[in-house]
Amino acid sequence: MYIYQRQGWPKFTWDSNLIESKIGNVRNSQGRLVGKMNAVGFNLRNEASLTTLTNEIVKSHEIEGEILNTQEVRSSIAVRLGIETVGLVQPSRSIDGIVEMMLDATQNYNHPLTKDRLCGWHNCLFPTGRSGMYKILVGNWRDDSLGPMRVISGQMGKEKIHFQAPDAEIIEREMNLFLEWINSEEAMDSVIKAGIAHFWFITLHPFDDGNGRIARAITELLLCRSDNLSQRFYSMSSQILRERKGYYEILESSQKGKLDITTWLNWFLNALQNSIKLSEETLDKILTKHKFWNYHVQVDFNERQKKVLNKLFDGFEGKLTSSKWAKLNKCSRFTALRDIQDLEDKGILKKMMGGGRNTNYELIELKNE
Numbered sequence: 001m002y003i004y005q006r007q008g009w010p011k012f013t014w015d016s017n018l019i020e021s022k023i024g025n026v027r028n029s030q031g032r033l034v035g036k037m038n039a040v041g042f043n044l045r046n047e048a049s050l051t052t053l054t055n056e057i058v059k060s061h062e063i064e065g066e067i068l069n070t071q072e073v074r075s076s077i078a079v080r081l082g083i084e085t086v087g088l089v090q091p092s093r094s095i096d097g098i099v100e101m102m103l104d105a106t107q108n109y110n111h112p113l114t115k116d117r118l119c120g121w122h123n124c125l126f127p128t129g130r131s132g133m134y135k136i137l138v139g140n141w142r143d144d145s146l147g148p149m150r151v152i153s154g155q156m157g158k159e160k161i162h163f164q165a166p167d168a169e170i171i172e173r174e175m176n177l178f179l180e181w182i183n184s185e186e187a188m189d190s191v192i193k194a195g196i197a198h199f200w201f202i203t204l205h206p207f208d209d210g211n212g213r214i215a216r217a218i219t220e221l222l223l224c225r226s227d228n229l230s231q232r233f234y235s236m237s238s239q240i241l242r243e244r245k246g247y248y249e250i251l252e253s254s255q256k257g258k259l260d261i262t263t264w265l266n267w268f269l270n271a272l273q274n275s276i277k278l279s280e281e282t283l284d285k286i287l288t289k290h291k292f293w294n295y296h297v298q299v300d301f302n303e304r305q306k307k308v309l310n311k312l313f314d315g316f317e318g319k320l321t322s323s324k325w326a327k328l329n330k331c332s333r334f335t336a337l338r339d340i341q342d343l344e345d346k347g348i349l350k351k352m353m354g355g356g357r358n359t360n361y362e363l364i365e366l367k368n369e
Contacts (some may be wrong), residue, residue: 001204003255004166004203011179012196014262015351022269023191029276030191030227037233046083048286049231051314052075052279057102060216060237063244073099087307105217106232109224112183115175118206121217125210133257136208141175144168149205151252162252165205174204182218192225194219195268196261202256216240234279239271247271289313295366299346304329304339309348312363318358319352 003009037045054074061068072091076099076263079088091099101124102116111117117140126138137143149165161247166174178200184194201215216237224230240247254264292313301309308325318324325336343349352360 002094002106002164002203003259004174006259008259010181011259012354013260014265015260018262019192019265020268021268023189026191026269027189028274031274032277033283034227034229036280037231040047040287044057044286044290045231045292046081047085048083048233048283050074050083050085051282051286052235053102053106055282056220056232056235056237057098058218058242059235061098061214063216063237063247064212066097068098077103083225083353087310094127097152098222100124101214102220105221106224106228109221109230113179113218113221115179118214121214122207125213138208141171141206142168142208149337151209162248163255165203165222166289170208171204173222175206177206182222190271190317191272192221192265194222194226195265195272197222198268199254199264200262201253209333233283235275236272236275239275239278243271244272285313285342285355291366292363296348299348304331304335305343306340308339309363320349320362321360323358 037048039046044202051074054077055071057073057077058070060069068091069092071087071089072095074085076083076089076091077083080099080103083126101121104121123139126136126364129135129138137145142149144167150161151163151165152159152161154160170270178197180198182201198215198219201218202211205211209212219236220232250264250267254261256264289310292309304325308320308328311328312320322333322340323337325331325340326333329336329339340349344351344361347364349361350364352362
């Protein structure tokens with residue numbers, strides 16, 4: 001028996017003593033982080049929010065096995081929010097749609113959540129009417145024309161059914177209940193509401209595809225309400241990706257359990273707490289980047305050098321070599337070496353020890369003043 005088949009659905013219960021203490025810890029962490037961000041200035045707050053939103057979108061799709069172009073996502077967000085940043089690229093139509101969905105969730109977090117709005121998000125995710133090669137019903141609840149909505153793993157003939165969602169014929173009624181609850185002003189903390197909404201929406205699985213991504217967008221909307229702030233400084237999807245195996249396991253066990261969802265809420269709040277903690281590391285990187293460019297404000301850099309230096313601060317994969325420099329800037333190896341040697345002369349890059357045949361380079365850390 002699935003949870004939505006239990007008598008009393010969807011009247012969830014939980015251990016208030018355990019959950020309230022967890023909420024208190026999360027609330028303290030949220031307040032501390034937002035307070036820290038308020039102290040760093042407008043431009044840095046924008047940079048932190050831009051980085052967080054980029055991570056949220058990229059990681060939410062990566063959970064589903066879809067890899068997005070990070071620079072396209074970042075550029076699309078920056079243009080839409082009017083944030084000046086270097087290294088902008090032209091995003092694809094599909095990236096723009098994905099970004100539009102997340103920005104609607106976060107920038108308009110106080111607007112009611114309606115069927116029309118959710119279906120608009122669904123259209124943003126699947127502008128071609130297809131999920132990969134397969135045609136799906138877009139912009140409306142699923143109709144189960146190809147059979148019941150199931151979460152399945154394993155090879156054909158040896159499939160394991162992890163979960164079967166409610167029949168399509170009751171989705172309209174179930175989603176009306178869900179949306180009425182989301183938009184109600186009952187006395188419930190927005191953090192716990194975010195956890196319940198995430199689980200409830202995933203359980204209903206109202207669309208042919210994209211349910212996980214939309215559930216996480218709803219979560220962000222409610223977390224914006226909890227912070228009373230449209231800017232994002234921590235990413236729940238980034239943490240879910242780190243704990244993806246546990247995420248799916250707790251969802252499956254809770255969906256096969258009773259209406260007491262203490263275990264799920266406990267997991268959700270722990271993950272949220274960890275996401276806020278890890279966001280402080282991202283903030284430290286942004287502050288380091290800001291300090292670097294302020295310190296070197298009088299130094300003359302060419303565009304190739306600016307591009308790679310920003311890449312080093314934003315998350316460069318592997319070690320920096322002249323060949324990677326040339327590939328990133330689409331220039332010759334000779335030009336790359338000339339750029340790098342110029343930065344060595346300026347005391348910005350240095351050769352790493354034990355580089356072998358292909359020399360590796362790293363940033364010289366600024367001295368604390």
